[in-house]
Amino acid sequence: MLRKNIYILIFIVVLFGFALWSIAPVDKEVLGREGLRLGLDLAGGSYLVYQADMSAVPEEDRGQIMEGVKSVIQRRIDALGITEPVVQVQRREGEYNIAIQLPGIADIEEAKRMVGLFTVLQFREWDDAEEDWVPATGTLNDEEMVLSSRYFSEDTYVSIDQFGKPFLAFSWDDEGSQLSEQITGRLIGEQLAIFLGDEPLEGEDGRIIAPVVRDVIRDRGVIDGLSLTDAQRLSQFLNAGRIDVPLGRWVENDPRTFEPDIPLYEWTVDATLGADSVSKSILAAGIGIALLLLFMIVYYRLPGVIACMSLGIYGVIIMSIFKLVPVTLTLPGIAGFILSLGMAVDANILIFERVKEEVRGGRSLAAAVEAGFNRAWTAIRDSNITTFIACFILFWLGGQLGAFMVRGFAVTLFIGVALSMFTAIVITRTLLRLIMGSHIITNPIAYGVTPLQTKRTS
Secondary structure: OHHHHHHHHHHHHHHHHHHHHHHOOOOOEEOOEEOOEEOHHHHOEEEEEEEEOOOOOOHHHHHHHHHHHHHHHHHHHHHOOOOOOEEEEEEEOOEEEEEEEEEOOOOHHHHHHHHHOOOOEEEEEEEOOOOEEEEOEEEEOOEEEEOEHHHEOOOOEEEEOOOOOEEEEEEEOHHHHHHHHHHHHHOOOOEEEEEEOOEEOEOOOOOEOOOEOOOOOOOEEEEEOOOHHHHHHHHHHHHOOOOOOOEEEEEOOEEEEEEEOOOOEEEEEOHHHHHHHHHHHHHHHHHHHHHHHHHHHHHHOHHHHHHHHHHHHHHHHHHHHHHHOOOEEOHHHHHHHHHHHHHHHHHHHHHHHHHHHHHHOOOOHHHHHHHHHHHHHHHHHHHHHHHHHHHHHHHHHHHHHOOHHHHHHHHHHHHHHHHHHHHHHHHHHHHHHHHHHHOOOOOHHHHOOOHHHHOOOO
8 A cells, every 4th residue: 555655646746747847937838838828808908709691691501601710710810920819609599709809919909900801802903993992893693792712712822933933823613713704804914902801911022912914814823923921921811711701790770781890899908907917816816825724734734734735736737737728817717716726625624524533433543534535535526526517507608608708717617626636535645645654643633633532432
């Protein structure tokens, strides 16, 4: 038994060492992760929600379409270099929304401009009368349609011609081929500019990317005259995929009118407010943990000291999990972590009280420790299972209602409670067993039991 406990202790030390290495310092890169991931309420940023116009999509296809939209937006945001964005699909009362979190983009107008870039890449032609770029349109099924990235096949690539110049090769789907043939057929010798939303796509030299049409383009074509960087960037956007439904909002007083690229609602969190929330959360957690440790040591003495050591290991491991998974920490998420810390202490209290009862009943300290853990386990297991069920419900409801901070609370609480079971049952138990086996401290007073309480019953 002693050898087995030593092996477990070695495992605990190795696990603790790895966890400590992964989080010290918190902002260093470990296994591809750079620091803890903070939510909007802590890091600052913007939160936007757009409705999807699903009027032309059959009911049975809407879920699949929205997952595709989510994937495309995620890839396009990644292409813009935004750190740890969050894109989620919301479904409520038959409507489909896309919620977008942009950490670090605290200017809401800038955020909306960037989100506007996620909708479609659009081709525009020069209008001499308007002296401006206007959408390049063609006729498709007796309807005038704009040539855009909705018709691109996701197989564009960058190559080098015989003169060492880069070019971008692309292809259209069937509908895009029809539109492209009409538009390029009438614009030979003229420019065809590429726009992201309402903004022209500019090259690294600051000029608008507007290649000259040299021939009719049907299903395949190339764009030359680009720098290698511009060609690769454009290819990245085109291969990110196409969005099959318009995003914007339905006009409240006119449900038949859809306004594209306008969010349903929006809010922003200033980074200063986020930093203040972090500092106050750390202060509150520090005070609570200090009082908790003091209570455990004063009331339970040696077991209390061991419990404090277990909680220290618990804290380091859970921070490592938050960093490496990664888990997005929000204020409710931190609340879930602190609550799970309290539940970890609760498990130790159940165990220690059972141990004291066994000692009072006349058992030796070693036997009391084993019996205390065994008899407290069912209560710990059942209470934590009910907490897990509550976490699953909160996580599901948070996703359905778009309350992502509720989901953050559920995730951190679930991870914390699961880890608290490990620290209470494995770490605390192993340390107590080793102390019992070494016979270093055998006085019941050190375990919170007074001499009167240890008398055997006749």
